[in-house]
Amino acid sequence: MANHSLDTLFATLGDPTRRAIIERLAHGPAAVKELAAPHDMALPSFLQHIKVMEAGGIIATRKEGRQRICWMEPNALIPLQGWLEWQRQAWEAQTLGPKN
Amino acid sequence: MANHSLDTLFATLGDPTRRAIIERLAHGPAAVKELAAPHDMALPSFLQHIKVMEAGGIIATRKEGRQRICWMEPNALIPLQGWLEWQRQAWEAQTLGPKN
């Protein structure tokens, strides 16, 4: 299964910084500065993560005055759930065996 | 959340070759050669993926004669499901709002 969106999703979530951003945004939108605060990292490095996530369709952003507000793209994680569920089913079908 | 096992899982699944291996193994064990067949890639390159997955605890392997048999590590994907579920819940709690 050469699924480009899964490639992107998994790659994006492989970085703990980016997962932390998602975990934060699940509770509501936030500006870049606020998101960056807990991460001991220069702003440009951090911004790179934001860009990756926006490019991957996982978050969306908007400029508001001099801040950039970020929020979750609500359905972004659905392909992941789908793939996992699919795997789970294939696995169960196999462990139960074709005769059951 | 600096979760090492999630790091490894996501990173491992980010590669389409490795996802294909999982998809194949969900239907039952297989030897390296058989797993490698659909992937236009030199054996050593392919073996590298097998090693990564074994190191990450996603699959297990055993030597049997001159072949190496691989199979799924049944609970490997559970942390993923857990994280996704957690995210989904945080998201829903937020969209519904604290007052509902």
Added chain:
DNA sequence: TGAATGGTTAGCCATGCAGCTAACTAACAT
């Protein structure tokens, strides 16, 4: 015993990724 099969090891190379600093722009505050 000799050839073929399946895997393994070693070593190389190109690319991408995550981080950095320095320098700049755009909005607000005084």
Added chain:
DNA sequence: ATGTTAGTTAGCTGCATGGCTAACCATTCA
């Protein structure tokens, strides 16, 4: 008008990753 805040752009660096070939076991088959 000047300073401060929040991003942004550009350009560099080091390391990890994914691929390759060549050469080498170890097992099985004839």
